[in-house]
Amino acid sequence: MNRLDGKHAIITGGAQGQGEAIARAFVREGARVVIADVADEAGSALAADLGDAAVFIHHDVSDAASWDRLVPEAESHLGAPVDVLVNNAGILRFGEVDTMPMDDFDLLLNVNQRGCFLGMRAVAPAMKQGRRGSIINCSSVEGLAGMASLTAYTGTKFAIRGMTKAAAVELGAFGVRVNSVHPGMIDTPMTQAHGGDAAMEWGATRVPLERVGTPEDIAPLYVYLASDESGYTTGGEFAVDGGVTATHSFYPGNSGRGGA
Numbered sequence: 522m523n524r525l526d527g528k529h530a531i532i533t534g535g536a537q538g539q540g541e542a543i544a545r546a547f548v549r550e551g552a553r554v555v556i557a558d559v560a561d562e563a564g565s566a567l568a569a570d571l572g573d574a575a576v577f578i579h580h581d582v583s584d585a586a587s588w589d590r591l592v593p594e595a596e597s598h599l600g601a602p603v604d605v606l607v608n609n610a611g612i613l614r615f616g617e618v619d620t621m622p623m624d625d626f627d628l629l630l631n632v633n634q635r636g637c638f639l640g641m642r643a644v645a646p647a648m649k650q651g652r653r654g655s656i657i658n659c660s661s662v663e664g665l666a667g668m669a670s671l672t673a674y675t676g677t678k679f680a681i682r683g684m685t686k687a688a689a690v691e692l693g694a695f696g697v698r699v700n701s702v703h704p705g706m707i708d709t710p711m712t713q714a715h716g717g718d719a720a721m722e723w724g725a726t727r728v729p730l731e732r733v734g735t736p737e738d739i740a741p742l743y744v745y746l747a748s749d750e751s752g753y754t755t756g757g758e759f760a761v762d763g764g765v766t767a768t769h770s771f772y773p774g775n776s777g778r779g780g781a
């Protein structure tokens with residue numbers, strides 16, 4: 522018996538990074554998964570690697586019509602209603618309050634915040650009808666506290682945390698659970714594109730566990746939240762951050778050795 526036997530999941534942004542690790546972990550635990558992403562090549566290659574339990578569908582989370590197409594198509598591939606939605610897709614843009622181009626601001630809102638809302642909106646009717654479901658929304662440690670040059674991104678991640686709680690209240694009576702995940706600095710193509718290994722080395726000095734995370738550090742929490750093991754858990758926020766949000770960060774290195 523695997524932990525996700527009989528589960529049918531959509532994973533947005535599942536082609537690479539944390540989404541890929543989540544897809545691999547879900548299939549390992551017995552789920553059937555749809556990898557929904559704009560990255561066609563990586564998504565198709567991953568689905569092929571995962572075999573019969575996985576399929577790739579091109580999908581833009583910011584586009585309502587794309588969600589209208591995705592859910593029925595996913596259900597026809599999965600052979601059952603979707604009972605797990607992982608709203609993982611997201612983008613990162615740095616920019617200061619007074620200089621950030623509004624196009625970047627709008628893009629962040631559309632992909633991160635609107636994409637998460639559209640996902641919940643798309644799966645809620647069938648989940649309510651089936652009286653079961655788990656929606657897992659990817660926020661960030663930037664959904665728990667702020668960081669310079671990330672005001673717009675932080676806004677979207679606080680929004681995801683807030684929408685998670687409101688939706689959990691609304692959907693609880695239907696047996697549908699909604700929780701948010703708050704990763705710290707995780708080594709993925711996203712962070713490699715914004716600072717690379719130098720940023721990882723710097724990040725490690727800020728973290729009590731003295732290293733940045735990997736996608737494989739993140740995936741087990743998603744397995745738990747997707748599974749019936751978390752059946753009494755909704756509206757919760759779960760940090761997987763090496764302890765970085767456990768401190769107010771006055772200290773240059775948050776480890777006991779001061780980053781030495």
Ligand code: NAD
Nearest residue numbers: 534538539559560581582610611661704706707709710711
């Ligand atoms: P990543 O860039 O490696 O992967 C993100 C995936 O989302 C990619 O496959 C990309 O093609 C896909 N995507 C982007 N825009 C999309 C869209 N409009 N529609 C569908 N798919 C789209 O990033 P990651 O680090 O794996 O990030 C996953 C999630 O974790 C994001 O929500 C991100 O904000 C969040 N997060 C990341 C970190 C980190 O340090 N890496 C920390 C906290 C939170």
